[in-house]
Amino acid sequence: MNYKLIHDEKELQKFIDFLPELNPNEGYFMILIARKKWFPESGIPSARKLKRETVGTKDKIIQIIRQWEVAEGTYQNSGTPIDQRNLGVYIGFNPKNQYSACFELINQCLANIRSNKQNINIKSLANDVIQGSNGTKNFIDIDVDIKEGEDYLEIVKFIKSIISKENLTFIKTNGGFHCLVRLNNLGNDWYNQIKAHTFKSELNIMSNDLIPIVGCNQGKFIPQFLNA
Secondary structure, three states: OEOOOEOOHHHHHHHHHHOOOOOOOEEEEEEEEEEHHHOHHHOOOOEEEEEEEEEOOHHHHHHHHHHOOOEOOOOEEOOEEOOHHHEEEEEEOOOEEHHHHHHHHHHHHHHHHHOOOOOOOHHHHHHHHHHOOEOOOOEEEEEEEOOOOOOHHHHHHHHHOOOOHHHEEEEEEOOEEEEEEEOOOOOOOHHHHHHOOOOOOEEEEEOOOEEEOOOEOEOOEOOEEOOO
């Protein structure tokens, strides 16, 4: 038996089609993580990075996720196999700029050489640099973490009362939802209006971060587009 990371390939393909095309020297950053909170009985640390990859074309996204669907037990923490229910597949919703990452990686390598750092992991260093090298900014993400039993649809309604629905894409996730806001033709005062909300739930506005991939594993949940 292998880990199953893709649960709804049709929805996954819709998500890939939704993502903007990449400009030259850009890539989408993907990561497979394990989180304790999704299945606490596993006893793993709070979060672990298992795999990281940057794709230069959208048509490679499914291929990479398939490559991560290895035999169960391959992913381990201190010799203990990591459970399927701890795994999540994420992507940076805005592209990364691999051209600027080249310069930063050179600087990081030179700094390590000058300091005579031992046990350098160049692949891990490159992934860190790429993850922080932001490219075209297509979206802002409103990351909503539902608290105290609040109705997430009321928060969706609140967001839609401020921002035109043509600029909004909602993705239901484990414990809440993400709202990707297209930045083209966006009004000026939406940010302050969102931040002035009176919900107990958290509405965090992120410019460059990771979101769970639609149709793929997120703990015991499968993220889906939300037609609200």
